[in-house]
Amino acid sequence: MSTATFGTANEDNAHLSRSDSRAVRRRSLALLGSLIRPVRVRFWLTIAMVVLSQATRVAGPALIAFGIDHALPALRSGDNFPLVLTGAAYLLAAIATAGLTALYVTSTARLSQAMLLDLRVRVFRHTQRLSLEFHEKYTSGRIIARQTSDLEALRELLDSGVSSLASGILFMAFTAVTIFALDWRSGLLVLAAGVPMFFLSRWYQKRSQIAFRESRVVSARLIVHFVETMTGIRAVKAFRKEKENSERYGKLAEDYRLVTVRSINLNGIFQPGLVLIGNVCVALVLLFGGFRVLGGDLAIGVLLALILSTKRFFQPVDQMAMFYNSFQSAQAALEKVSGLLEEVPTVRPPKNPVALPTATGRIDFNGVEFRYGDGPLVVPRLNLHIPAGQTVALVGQTGAGKSTLAKLIARFYDVTSGTLTLDGVDLRDLATSDLRRNIVMVTQEAFLFSGSVADNIALGRPDASRAEIEEAAKAVGAHDFILELPEGYDTDVNKRGGRVSSGQRQLISFARAFLARPAVLILDEATSSLDIPSERLVQAGLARLLAGTEAARRTALIIAHRLSTVETADRVLVVHDGQIVEDGTPEELIGGGGRFADLHGAWKDSLV
Numbered sequence: 001m002s003t004a005t006f007g008t009a010n011e012d013n014a015h016l017s018r019s020d021s022r023a024v025r026r027r028s029l030a031l032l033g034s035l036i037r038p039v040r041v042r043f044w045l046t047i048a049m050v051v052l053s054q055a056t057r058v059a060g061p062a063l064i065a066f067g068i069d070h071a072l073p074a075l076r077s078g079d080n081f082p083l084v085l086t087g088a089a090y091l092l093a094a095i096a097t098a099g100l101t102a103l104y105v106t107s108t109a110r111l112s113q114a115m116l117l118d119l120r121v122r123v124f125r126h127t128q129r130l131s132l133e134f135h136e137k138y139t140s141g142r143i144i145a146r147q148t149s150d151l152e153a154l155r156e157l158l159d160s161g162v163s164s165l166a167s168g169i170l171f172m173a174f175t176a177v178t179i180f181a182l183d184w185r186s187g188l189l190v191l192a193a194g195v196p197m198f199f200l201s202r203w204y205q206k207r208s209q210i211a212f213r214e215s216r217v218v219s220a221r222l223i224v225h226f227v228e229t230m231t232g233i234r235a236v237k238a239f240r241k242e243k244e245n246s247e248r249y250g251k252l253a254e255d256y257r258l259v260t261v262r263s264i265n266l267n268g269i270f271q272p273g274l275v276l277i278g279n280v281c282v283a284l285v286l287l288f289g290g291f292r293v294l295g296g297d298l299a300i301g302v303l304l305a306l307i308l309s310t311k312r313f314f315q316p317v318d319q320m321a322m323f324y325n326s327f328q329s330a331q332a333a334l335e336k337v338s339g340l341l342e343e344v345p346t347v348r349p350p351k352n353p354v355a356l357p358t359a360t361g362r363i364d365f366n367g368v369e370f371r372y373g374d375g376p377l378v379v380p381r382l383n384l385h386i387p388a389g390q391t392v393a394l395v396g397q398t399g400a401g402k403s404t405l406a407k408l409i410a411r412f413y414d415v416t417s418g419t420l421t422l423d424g425v426d427l428r429d430l431a432t433s434d435l436r437r438n439i440v441m442v443t444q445e446a447f448l449f450s451g452s453v454a455d456n457i458a459l460g461r462p463d464a465s466r467a468e469i470e471e472a473a474k475a476v477g478a479h480d481f482i483l484e485l486p487e488g489y490d491t492d493v494n495k496r497g498g499r500v501s502s503g504q505r506q507l508i509s510f511a512r513a514f515l516a517r518p519a520v521l522i523l524d525e526a527t528s529s530l531d532i533p534s535e536r537l538v539q540a541g542l543a544r545l546l547a548g549t550e551a552a553r554r555t556a557l558i559i560a561h562r563l564s565t566v567e568t569a570d571r572v573l574v575v576h577d578g579q580i581v582e583d584g585t586p587e588e589l590i591g592g593g594g595r596f597a598d599l600h601g602a603w604k605d606s607l608v
């Protein structure tokens, strides 16, 4: 596959080249195949039921022909057995059709639900496993679109579309066989109708494929905008972006309406076109057959059966056209979902992991270079050695590269060249469980998941007892306010804070990190200003978190925004353009008259 269509690259393009289109279709079919594989026994059984039910369904007209042309004359001559036989066979066929249809409809529903469950879980697991790099460029709104509207399109197809399509095709095939068996000349007439039908279908398929691809792209954009507005609702209100956002949403919704109308219009030509071809064919069979009955060439019963069969032959066409629609829509959805599943994490777990159950916390950057994707070099050749147990404050102007260094140590990204080691082990070789246990990052947002306060603290160590959770909260000074919450540790924190203030949220995330007892703690100090009492509480919590309870202090790396934090550090690193331009104790740097001394002066003046 060309890189142009690999994964989610180019997924907004509805007009793919022929070879890219083929490659994307192959990828979608492979995904469909992998979904069918685990349920293949039920899949084949369902197909068998569909085949049988359609075979019994087409028997009707042939039985009527037999009844009129053979059973009725036999009845006249006193033999009622053929008529009883025909009636019984008709009844049996009807019962079998009903029973088999019921069976395959329920079986298809089970099949489709099993496949969808598999896909839904796969998409979730996969997107969660993908690296931060992917998530930073592929918005969460798009993932929501994949997980909701795309899977919904697939559900529509799998739930009823496939079986209707399959049963329709089979019904047509069996009916065609019956027509040929009754009268091959009429059979040829029906076959001839297949030619215009084929061209009409090709015309529709080509145009609607593009329309449906566009529809998936536009609906994803609509969802992205909706999700962005709702998750950023505070900023929307703060900057009075409501009007602008509404206008943009209105435009996207209008785009969606237009694409949908376009595909409906296509369908509006396709479906009546098919019906017209069918009706013309019935008229021709009637005309042609009628003359032959007059000429004595054809029995009247056979003509009746031929007309019934020809009419029935075109019956599913209408229905199939509708399902062809959902098929196209689902195909476009499958293309997108299979692209997402094709993405691979850039930060991969090691093939032969090195175990490091208890690290001391020594960090070494050896000739490290780093760039985001194929962007410019953000960290040019860095050598940095942080001994175990040291508290290091990273300072520097915005965009200097502090967060980047922190993200490298947490292995959210891999270094572009050089090595980054913990206790001498390259992070890329470290078993994922050991990496997560030994290195913990407390982010600025102090995200709380829905659940109780205790659950949120326990994330640091899921097997911790309630006593240990409370001990961690006490250690960082969060215990008192937690007890004051309506249900104490069992209080449900609503999504994104709820009743918990931002300072309290930070204390909970400190308790979480305290409980985890990592060898290395990375802390992105919040820049948002808290009121003075909360600020003091958070400062005290931070100091306690850094001190730890163990004899040995843990290594701590703080992206510092407050003077008080920097003053408690053993060492200050001033970062500029991804490089360490000053390195020393706070006192040394203040005395040195460099960047830090200036920053320190400014901080002192602002009395932070």
Ligand SMILES: Nc1ncnc2c1ncn2[C@@H]1O[C@H](COP(=O)(O)OP(=O)(O)OP(=O)(O)O)[C@@H](O)[C@H]1O
Pocket: 136, 372, 375, 378, 396, 397, 398, 399, 400, 401, 402, 403, 404, 405
């Ligand atoms: N995900 C990303 N993709 C591409 N470039 C990035 C990404 N994140 C950061 N950068 C770039 O890397 C450089 C360093 O950014 P970084 O976030 O590390 O700075 P910082 O010192 O932490 O800034 P701040 O104090 O504002 O958080 C900047 O030039 C930034 O534009």
